[in-house]
Amino acid sequence: QVQLVESGGGLVQAGDSLTLSCAASGRAFSRYHMAWFRQAPGKERDFVAAISWSGGGTRYADSVKGRFTISRDNAKNTVYLQMNSLKAEDTAVYYCAAGGTGWTRYSYDYDYWGQGTQVTVSS
Numbered sequence: 691q692v693q694l695v696e697s698g699g700g701l702v703q704a705g706d707s708l709t710l711s712c713a714a715s716g717r718a719f720s721r722y723h724m725a726w727f728r729q730a731p732g733k734e735r736d737f738v739a740a741i742s743w744s745g746g747g748t749r750y751a752d753s754v755k756g757r758f759t760i761s762r763d764n765a766k767n768t769v770y771l772q773m774n775s776l777k778a779e780d781t782a783v784y785y786c787a788a789g790g791t792g793w794t795r796y797s798y799d800y801d802y803w804g805q806g807t808q809v810t811v812s813s
Contacts, residue, residue, distance in 0.1 A: 692716045692802040694786045699807030702776055706811070710771040712786030712804060720764040723793040725800060726771045728782035728809075735785065737795035739771060747793050754780075778813040 698710040710726070725740035739760035740749045748760055759772040769786060784807050787800035 692719065692722060692788045694788060694802055694804035696784065696786050696804045696807040699784060699809045701810045701812065704777055704811055704813045706776050707772070707774045708776060708809060709773065710784055710786075710807060710809070712769045712771075714767045714769070714788065716767075719767040719788075722788040722790060722802075724760075724762060724769040725787045725789070725793065725795075726760060726769075727785045727787060727797060728780075729785070729806075730779075730782040733782075735797060736782075737797070738784070740793035740795065741769065742793045749793055749795060751795070773809070776809075776811045778811050781809060781811050783808050 693715040695713050702708055723743050726738040727735050728738050729735040737751050741760045741762055745762050757775045762769040786804040788802040789800035791799040
């Protein structure tokens with residue numbers, strides 16, 4: 691089993707950058723594909739980015755491609771989401787997820803979820 695704890699959220703201005711971290715417990719972290727999802731108020735949880743267990747494969751939502759970068763450090767049991775050129779529409783609670791199926795964009799492929807961290811971008 692994997693426990694995930696997100697951190698790094700906060701209030702920033704449009705155009706700013708922010709890096710989210712997701713720390714995982716358990717020695718099996720390197721065997722899981724990881725992803726970030728986000729949920730804005732009144733909306734469904736949406737895919738943001740995913741990374742394979744090795745870090746060799748990544749996938750992004752069109753809305754963040756070119757602005758966000760997902761990475762991982764298996765030695766530190768941590769996955770990151772570097773967010774640049776933030777926009778007001780990036781405001782949401784960001785969730786980290788872990789799964790063994792693949793680095794997909796589908797929430798049902800992920801078995802473990804963190805509690806989320808709030809990102810608010812003021813325009």
